[in-house]
Amino acid sequence: MGMKRTGFGIAVGATILLASTFAASAADLPVKYKAPPPDPWNWAGLYGGINAGYSFGRDTFDQALPNLPAGRFQDGPGRILPTGGVFGGQLGYNWQIERWVLGLEGDAQWAGQRDPGCGGFECIQNFNAEVGAALVRHQVDWFTTLRGRLGYANGGYLLYVTGGAAWAGIRETATLQFDDSVASATVKNVVAGWVFGGGIEGRLSGNWTVKFEYLHLDFSPTTTTTRLATPAGLLPFDETNVVRSHVTDNIVRVGLNYRLWNAQATAPAPIDPAANAWRWTGAYAGLNGGYGVGNTSFKEFKYFDPVAPPLFGELTHYISSFAPQKVSPQGALAGGQVGYNWQINQFVVGVEGDAQWSGQKDTACAMSCFTAGGPVETVTQRYNWLATARARLGYAGSGYLLFVTAGGAWAEIEETDVFSGAAVYTSNFKQTKGGWVAGGGVEAWLSGNWTGKIEYLHFDLGSINHTFATTDQTFPTMGTQSTVRNDVIRVGVNYRLGG
Structure with a gap:
């Protein structure tokens, strides 16, 4: 204490x-300051832009060799924690009614996330270089989302929540090593799931806006079965390897949007003078x-x-x-x-x-x-x-x-x-x-x-x-x-x- x-x-x-x-x-x-005059900015219309950010995932996995004479199954969770940069673009459309904004947005992202996890059921090395290890590696190659947005406009900014569907390309590599005998297999999976988050978007100048947002992505669990075999080394093997994993991800990113087309159905709500001041x-x-x-x-x-x-x-x-x-x-x-x-x-x-x-x-x-x-x-x-x-x-x-x-x-x-x-x-x-x-x-x-x-x-x-x-x-x-x-x-x- x-x-x-x-x-x-x-x-x-x-x-x-x-x-x-x-x-x-x-x-x-x-401090000398003079508030700018009110500007009746409106969020309604079609927009497009780019974004970049950082992603930190938290994937749970377990691994098994069911064909061993006694079988070998993992007891308890293993962790893979892929992190890395993300970069991509978004396209969306907003409708504004007074200060309330409804929207639909889609994005496509390149991702540089990757991480190996050791210890599916064993991750041991003796002092004399004897090894017994099972490893699983996840690499997120891309992801895309289609989301609704609900926001409240105040001043020159928009507070919003967002949610919808998500898809991702996951490259999974399973490896077994017993002493100097090593074998690996890689499978590419496309997984679907859901996404939820929120953020703030603010007007910069003209039709340009900037946003800061957080997204949490949760994908359906997968089961991948591969054959891991090698004739080399002191302990050659030929085993069926089963990996069950649940991929989740967290995205923090900033974006730049340009309103391509104004579609104002109602008169814009004037920006509150108190916000400008x-x-x-x-x-x-x-x-x-x-x-x-x-x-x-x-x-x-x-x-x-x-x-x-x-x-x-x-x-x-x-x-x-x-x-x-x-x-x-x-x-x-x-x-x-x-x-x-x-x-x-x-x-x-x-x-x-x-x-x-x-x-x-x-x-x-x-x-x-x-x-x-x-x-x-x-x-x-x-x-x-x-x-x-x-x-x-x-x-x-x-x-x-x-x-x-x-x-x-x-x-x-x-x-x-x-x-x-x-x-x-x-x-x-x-x-x-x-x-x-x-x-x-x-x-x-x-x-x-x-x-x-x-x-x-x-x-x-x-x-x-x-x-x-x-x-x-x-x-x-x-x-x-x-x-x-x-x-x-x-x-x-x-x-x-x-x-």
């Missing part, structure tokens, strides 16, 4: 110090909620003494994961933020700090995870809380703010490692980790002193090395080494306290 309070106190203290210092200096600086300078505070998807890469270890030479005839002096394995804590977030902004013409600089409760948690298979007489080993990881202290840099449009943000981050991470040996050994521990965070989003004026925002943050919290002693004479020491990342999407409301 002491470590937890110390880390949390550092985060909150840094936030208060940054905000108060910046507010004191900014309050003495004069809104200024971002001042202190603010608010609440937020959202969702986080963690990306932790880990290796497990069992050893007698990793630097001592093996004993005569010894086969299991030192064992580790053959390749990095993954666990992905996901769940809801809730918290609050305080900050201060300073606006110069259309540019905004500021500082912001936040503290979050987190419900992110996940359990994944580790070195060995099969039911046919083998041991079952798992890693469970969760986030108890998150905190950041960040700078913000933004561009202010008519009632909205596009911003990027970066700074320091802290989190309390709780982990439970379960190992098998002469008995089952369990180790539970907590660590407060510090690192960095970067992201961006859009904030929009709502009414009075109230604003709303949607933002994405990527956390890098460094590495965790954990070892513990056991009563196992063969492996008296066990442990894990991991690198901890987290991706968060959240919405929030702020109230400007003064400025």
Whole structure:
């Protein structure tokens, strides 16, 4: 508890110090501003554009070799966490009735997401290079969506939710390795599913608009059966391999649209003069909620003494994961933020700090995870809380703010490692980790002193090395080494306290 309070106190203290210092200096600086005249912009019509962004998937899989004499089936989930860039275009049509906007949009995207998962039922390497490993790799080549949109227009921006159907091309590669005998097979699947999300779109100039949005894609589970065979190596094999997987994806992207054709059925709703006159300078505070998807890469270890030479005839002096394995804590977030902004013409600089409760948690298979007489080993990881202290840099449009943000981050991470040996050994521990965070989003004026925002943050919290002693004479020491990342999407409301 002491470590937890110390880390949390550092985060909150840094936030208060940054905000108060910046507010004191900014309050003495004069700002001259003249609101532009109202512009009756309307969203109705046909539009097209391009977009680019970042994707972070969380795929669950299990693997089986059913034709082995005893069979070998995975007990518990494995994780594949494909991440990468996305790029594509969209075409859509909007209808506007007063301030309400209905629309239909389709997009097609190239995707650079890929990731290997090790430990379908085994991911073991001995000190003498003996290997028993099952690996599955997912590569998202493309995806496309067809969605409805429902939005509320205010000022020069549009708040909207969106949902519909989605399709994707997934390249799945299964690999088996027993010592130096290796075989792989690749299958291309087209999967269908659903998509849901939301965002903010704002007018730039003329018929040009810019948007920031988040999409969650969930595809139907697949079962892929392949033949994995090789005559080479010390342990040649010919096996039927079955992989069951469930692919999900999270997309954060920015886009640029051009309205190709105006189709105004009713008179446009004039832009609220208060939105044009809104200024971002001042202190603010608010609440937020959202969702986080963690990306932790880990290796497990069992050893007698990793630097001592093996004993005569010894086969299991030192064992580790053959390749990095993954666990992905996901769940809801809730918290609050305080900050201060300073606006110069259309540019905004500021500082912001936040503290979050987190419900992110996940359990994944580790070195060995099969039911046919083998041991079952798992890693469970969760986030108890998150905190950041960040700078913000933004561009202010008519009632909205596009911003990027970066700074320091802290989190309390709780982990439970379960190992098998002469008995089952369990180790539970907590660590407060510090690192960095970067992201961006859009904030929009709502009414009075109230604003709303949607933002994405990527956390890098460094590495965790954990070892513990056991009563196992063969492996008296066990442990894990991991690198901890987290991706968060959240919405929030702020109230400007003064400025």
